[in-house]
Amino acid sequence: MTDKNHTISIFVVNKPGVLMRVAQVFSRRCYNIDSLVVSSGFDDRFARMTITAQGDAGNLDQIKKQLSKLVDVMHCIEHDDSNSIIKEMALIKVGFKLTQRAEILQIVEHFACKTVDMTNNSMVIQATGDSAKLDAMIELLRDYKIIELVRTGKVLMARGDSET
Amino acid sequence: MNGAEALIKCLEMQDVEYIFGYSGGAAIPIFDAIITTKTKIKMILVRHEQGATHMADGYARVTGKPGVVLVTSGPGATNTITGLITAQMDSVPMIVICGQTISPMLGKDAFQEADVFGISLPVVKHSYLVKETEDIPRIIHESFHISNTGRPGPVLIDVPKDISSAEAEFDLSPELDLPGYSYPSYGDTEIIKEIAKALGKARKPLLLVGHGAVLSKADAVITKFAETLNCPVVTTVLGKGAFPETHDLSLGWLGMHGTAYANKAILECDLLFSIGSRWDDRIVGKLDEFCKDAVKIHVDIDPAEEGKMVVPDIFCCGDAKLVIDELTGYCKKLDIDDWVAKCMKFKKDFPLRAPVVEGKLTMQEILKELDRLTDSNVPVSTDVGQHQMFAAQFMKTRKGFDWMSSGGAGTMGYGFPAAIGAAFGRPNEPVIAVCGDGGFQMTMAEMATAAIHNLPVKCLVLNNSYLGMVRQWQELFFDNRLSGVDLEGNPDFVKFAECYEGAKGFRITKSSEVTKVLKEALAYNEGPCVIEAVVDKTDNVYPMIPSGAPYTKMLLEAPTEKLEKPTGST
Ligand SMILES: Cc1ncc(C[n+]2csc(CCOP(=O)(O)OP(=O)(O)O)c2C)c(N)n1
Numbered sequence: 001m002t003d004k005n006h007t008i009s010i011f012v013v014n015k016p017g018v019l020m021r022v023a024q025v026f027s028r029r030c031y032n033i034d035s036l037v038v039s040s041g042f043d044d045r046f047a048r049m050t051i052t053a054q055g056d057a058g059n060l061d062q063i064k065k066q067l068s069k070l071v072d073v074m075h076c077i078e079h080d081d082s083n084s085i086i087k088e089m090a091l092i093k094v095g096f097k098l099t100q101r102a103e104i105l106q107i108v109e110h111f112a113c114k115t116v117d118m119t120n121n122s123m124v125i126q127a128t129g130d131s132a133k134l135d136a137m138i139e140l141l142r143d144y145k146i147i148e149l150v151r152t153g154k155v156l157m158a159r160g161d162s163e164t
Numbered sequence: 165m166n167g168a169e170a171l172i173k174c175l176e177m178q179d180v181e182y183i184f185g186y187s188g189g190a191a192i193p194i195f196d197a198i199i200t201t202k203t204k205i206k207m208i209l210v211r212h213e214q215g216a217t218h219m220a221d222g223y224a225r226v227t228g229k230p231g232v233v234l235v236t237s238g239p240g241a242t243n244t245i246t247g248l249i250t251a252q253m254d255s256v257p258m259i260v261i262c263g264q265t266i267s268p269m270l271g272k273d274a275f276q277e278a279d280v281f282g283i284s285l286p287v288v289k290h291s292y293l294v295k296e297t298e299d300i301p302r303i304i305h306e307s308f309h310i311s312n313t314g315r316p317g318p319v320l321i322d323v324p325k326d327i328s329s330a331e332a333e334f335d336l337s338p339e340l341d342l343p344g345y346s347y348p349s350y351g352d353t354e355i356i357k358e359i360a361k362a363l364g365k366a367r368k369p370l371l372l373v374g375h376g377a378v379l380s381k382a383d384a385v386i387t388k389f390a391e392t393l394n395c396p397v398v399t400t401v402l403g404k405g406a407f408p409e410t411h412d413l414s415l416g417w418l419g420m421h422g423t424a425y426a427n428k429a430i431l432e433c434d435l436l437f438s439i440g441s442r443w444d445d446r447i448v449g450k451l452d453e454f455c456k457d458a459v460k461i462h463v464d465i466d467p468a469e470e471g472k473m474v475v476p477d478i479f480c481c482g483d484a485k486l487v488i489d490e491l492t493g494y495c496k497k498l499d500i501d502d503w504v505a506k507c508m509k510f511k512k513d514f515p516l517r518a519p520v521v522e523g524k525l526t527m528q529e530i531l532k533e534l535d536r537l538t539d540s541n542v543p544v545s546t547d548v549g550q551h552q553m554f555a556a557q558f559m560k561t562r563k564g565f566d567w568m569s570s571g572g573a574g575t576m577g578y579g580f581p582a583a584i585g586a587a588f589g590r591p592n593e594p595v596i597a598v599c600g601d602g603g604f605q606m607t608m609a610e611m612a613t614a615a616i617h618n619l620p621v622k623c624l625v626l627n628n629s630y631l632g633m634v635r636q637w638q639e640l641f642f643d644n645r646l647s648g649v650d651l652e653g654n655p656d657f658v659k660f661a662e663c664y665e666g667a668k669g670f671r672i673t674k675s676s677e678v679t680k681v682l683k684e685a686l687a688y689n690e691g692p693c694v695i696e697a698v699v700d701k702t703d704n705v706y707p708m709i710p711s712g713a714p715y716t717k718m719l720l721e722a723p724t725e726k727l728e729k730p731t732g733s734t
Contacts, residue, residue: 013343016295062468062472
């Protein structure tokens with residue numbers, strides 16, 4: 001089976017060690033975690049983890065069951081674009097010569113992003129949206145000098161009445 | 165009251181009878197509380213922390229109650245890891261309490277600091293690092309709850325010394341705070357009815373009963389179920405006793421070294437119904453050929469076992485006892501007399517063999533006689549190796565909680581301390597440990613523990629002067645190149661036993677002595693004994709299905725041609 005990207009939302013009790021336990025379920029089965037976002041929910045006894053991971057799809061079912069079984073895990077659900085909103089944010093620091101500045105700003109405008117810092121030879125762009133959009137924009141910015149790039153990793157929420 | 169005293173009080177509330185322990189700096193406050201609380205709980209001082217964990221494990225496997233271990237930080241705590249994985253792999257309830265350096269020193273490489281919370285994460289059901297003294301009662305009660313509900317397992321509690329020493333006001337029966345923890349009980353009635361239907365259609369059904377059935381105390385219910393259906397039963401090595409092996413419908417246990425008749429039945433059945441077995445790789449052999457055309461049904465309390473190895477046609481998540489009890493109500497006698505007759509014929513045609521060869525003492529003949537003399541009715545533990553397989557074959561088990569063996573982890577050094585723990589748990593019964601000369605030497609220092617408490621543990625050391633099971637693999641798969649298996653320099657095991665006050669040593673060197681010496685050893689109940697049997701050095705265990713091979717490749721005796729290297733793991 002080919003490796004595929006999977007996005008999983010895990011609702012956990014906010015207890016010490018829970019992140020290690022969750023990470024271990026993946027690593028023991030040779031899954032590579034691509035991105036991981038953890039923060040407490042609106043009730044701070046609980047936390048939300050959104051994990052994107054790559055690996056054999058056959059193992060994924062086992063991973064979800066093993067995650068659900070952890071004492072501190074409330075539930076764990078796999079999501080995709082069709083049933084949920086999946087977004088991420090990137091901060092991109094681009095260096096430029098003055099002659100290039102207008103071109104870069106055009107790209108920023110095209111992707112409906114904004115600049116959050118500017119000097120006479122660099123700017124920081126804040127980009128939010130689907131991962132594909134971020135990828136496309138970063139691709140265009142490669143023509144200039146990307147000094148640093150930070151992506152948050154995916155966060156998601158199920159649509160309508162479904163639970164995240 | 166300080167934290168340590170609250171801890172001991174809570175253990176009392178959980179009906180703990182024994183703590184298997186070894187002290188040290190970070191644990192002194194907890195050991196002190198055993199005295200200051202005047203608790204009824206008895207502290208059993210072991211000789212190595214690994215021994216303590218296996219004692220707790222043996223205690224748990226014969227009583228169904230969690231065994232409790234108390235050790236100090238650093239090396240004391242890390243010495244429990246082997247015992248933890250042994251318990252985790254076999255779903256044994258156990259509580260391991262570790263002392264830890266004081267909280268302000270955590271992470272500073274303090275003396276005897278080990279991040280045992282981190283080190284043990286993959287081998288526990290759950291674990292705690294205690295941060296507030298007031299939390300101790302809740303954590304103790306939660307640990308027992310987690311350890312022995314659902315699929316049981318070990319729980320580790322790491323207690324920094326300042327936390328155990330601090331005085332506080334305690335609520336000794338606080339509410340548990342486990343919002344993420346739940347476990348199944350009854351199965352889904354619709355699915356159970358579906359199982360009944362599938363059974364009704366089967367022509368050659370077979371029940372496969374595992375450790376889960378023992379743990380759920382389902383033995384009586386399963387016996388009634390099998391009798392209602394008139395269906396043959398195989399068990400796993402750890403399922404021994406979940407269905408009486410002395411019963412007509414029993415085909416013994418299956419797998420790599422299982423009985424030929426169980427394995428033949430597996431090859432022919434058209435429905436295989438697993439009750440609390442996890443389809444371990446030493447059972448299924450070659451996964452894609454295992455019972456390929458048979459309908460597979462699986463009942464398990466652990467939802468994550470569904471489809472982990474074998475993908476069943478019907479899966480029912482629930483407690484074995486409750487599910488089978490309900491299912492029996494929907495079942496009646498099956499019209500499968502031909503099949504039952506065929507299984508009985510397998511039993512007759514391919515029996516286990518205990519050859520008595522002139523001038524050669526075999527493990528089989530000794531175990532067979534021991535089984536006869538004890539009427540298959542004593543708690544038995546084993547170590548790991550050839551003797552373990554022979555013990556499983558020849559020592560029949562009649563009921564649940566009478567059989568202890570490290571099935572999942574295959575931990576050498578398990579057998580003797582497990583029997584000691586069992587002797588504490590079942591005080592009026594003799595307990596038998598069957599060990600190899602290799603494994604016994606890993607934990608034989610616990611003879612002191614057994615001798616001090618005058619425990620009637622009978623440790624049969626089947627001495628072939630080799631790491632026999634490994635030697636067998638080297639002979640069969642590595643052109644008999646023996647590497648690192650010769651146990652030259654073994655001690656005199658009889659003298660070893662007798663250097664402990666109250667312990668006795670016996671020796672068997674030839675077939676004619678077997679009955680007499682075993683009888684003498686069984687009659688000695690004033691303390692532990694070692695029965696050393698000097699057995700044939702190069703005997704091999706059969707039947708054998710090479711690891712990763714299909715059941716059709718089962719060997720009933722030594723192969724005449726060279727075997728291919730096994731494709732399975734071990
Ligand atoms: C702690 C540990 N180390 C190594 C092994 C690998 N191993 C499995 S069986 C075996 C040989 C056991 O020899 P012995 O105790 O003499 O028993 P025998 O097979 O001869 O009956 C070994 C080394 C193991 N199972 N456990």
